[in-house]
Amino acid sequence: MNLRALTLVPSLVAVLGVAAFGQACTVTSTNNGTDAGSSGSSGSSSGSSGSSGSSSGSSGSSGSSGSSGSSGDAGGDAGSPCTFGEPNETRDQPFAVQLGTQYKACLGATADKDFYSFTAPADPEGGYVVVDLTNVGQGWIKGGFLTTTDNINVYSDPSAGVGSSLKLYIAVTSGTKYDFIVEHYVGEEIYNYDMKLTYTKFPDPSVASHTKATAPSLTLATASPGLFSAGYKNGTIPETDYERFYKVDLAVGKVTVKVDTVATDVWAKVRVLDAANAEVGAFTGANVGASIPASDVTIATAGTYYIVPSTYVGPPKASGTGPAPDSFSRVFTVTATQ
Numbered sequence: 001m002n003l004r005a006l007t008l009v010p011s012l013v014a015v016l017g018v019a020a021f022g023q024a025c026t027v028t029s030t031n032n033g034t035d036a037g038s039s040g041s042s043g044s045s046s047g048s049s050g051s052s053g054s055s056s057g058s059s060g061s062s063g064s065s066g067s068s069g070s071s072g073d074a075g076g077d078a079g080s081p082c083t084f085g086e087p088n089e090t091r092d093q094p095f096a097v098q099l100g101t102q103y104k105a106c107l108g109a110t111a112d113k114d115f116y117s118f119t120a121p122a123d124p125e126g127g128y129v130v131v132d133l134t135n136v137g138q139g140w141i142k143g144g145f146l147t148t149t150d151n152i153n154v155y156s157d158p159s160a161g162v163g164s165s166l167k168l169y170i171a172v173t174s175g176t177k178y179d180f181i182v183e184h185y186v187g188e189e190i191y192n193y194d195m196k197l198t199y200t201k202f203p204d205p206s207v208a209s210h211t212k213a214t215a216p217s218l219t220l221a222t223a224s225p226g227l228f229s230a231g232y233k234n235g236t237i238p239e240t241d242y243e244r245f246y247k248v249d250l251a252v253g254k255v256t257v258k259v260d261t262v263a264t265d266v267w268a269k270v271r272v273l274d275a276a277n278a279e280v281g282a283f284t285g286a287n288v289g290a291s292i293p294a295s296d297v298t299i300a301t302a303g304t305y306y307i308v309p310s311t312y313v314g315p316p317k318a319s320g321t322g323p324a325p326d327s328f329s330r331v332f333t334v335t336a337t338q
């Protein structure tokens with residue numbers, strides 16, 4: 001309104017001369033600009049100095065900065081996402097993370113890679129680690145596991161798209177060290193991400209039966225529990241790591257063997273071995289996830305035998321994308337009846 005009025009002033013007072021117009025214009029602009037400008041700048045400067053003072057903590061003497069202590073505390077917990085863990089560009093300089101702790105990190109420059117390391121807890125059963133990358137900024141993120149001893153890329157996968165979260169899992173072996181890498185999948189954006197690695201112990205009641213030498217005794221006609229799981233020690237898991245051995249004394253005659261509650265991602269097999277490791281019977285489920293129905297084996301010589309549940313047609317996945325598979329938690333049972 002004032003400006004429009006001002007623009008009218010020259011045309012109305014043009015005949016009054018340059019001096020009169022210039023004076024009117026100067027006075028008007030001085031009133032608007034100077035007053036508004038001075039009050040605005042003083043307000044902003046006092047505001048900025050106040051915030052910087054409270055964040056730096058130097059204003060601790062002022063009573064008003066007491067409430068800003070919480071923001072300073074939050075800043076201390078989070079740190080700066082783009083400096084967290086750095087430098088961690090190679091597998092030789094990973095940042096060691098704690099399992100179960102939430103971190104805020106960042107993929108900085110285009111070539112930035114974030115290597116982290118973790119060690120599986122000392123559990124004879126082993127277990128698995130799930131990595132959750134969440135609150136991903138405007139970028140397409142990729143994660144992957146490596147086994148530290150041989151630097152093999154066990155598994156890696158990108159998220160579904162820009163800004164998408166990513167969940168990856170890996171089966172681990174007690175006391176073994178692993179690396180986890182976060183990097184750009186495509187694109188060159190700089191963005192933050194949250195990261196948490198969660199460890200869960202295998203509920204493996206058959207931990208003692210990993211080897212024939214340590215096989216527990218199986219009570220006839222009693223279901224004995226076990227788990228078809230194994231953790232990475234290096235870049236590959238031998239399928240024999242999924243075998244479970246149960247020792248049983250059998251008389252001459254027929255023995256009936258079955259395996260129930262097989263995990264949905266396991267194709268199960270069971271063998272009956274004599275003390276010299278000769279196979280006297282072997283049966284498989286009809287398909288992945290199927291139980292092995294009661295099957296008969298003829299025992300020609302009385303003595304000690306081994307009932308050996310295992311996997312068939314390859315082991316289940318021990319690393320992958322998404323939630324942990326059924327085989328990480330579903331306990332099977334094996335039963336021998338005579």
Ligand SMILES: [Ca+2]
Pocket residue numbers: 086087088089112113114115
């Ligand atoms: Ca980095």
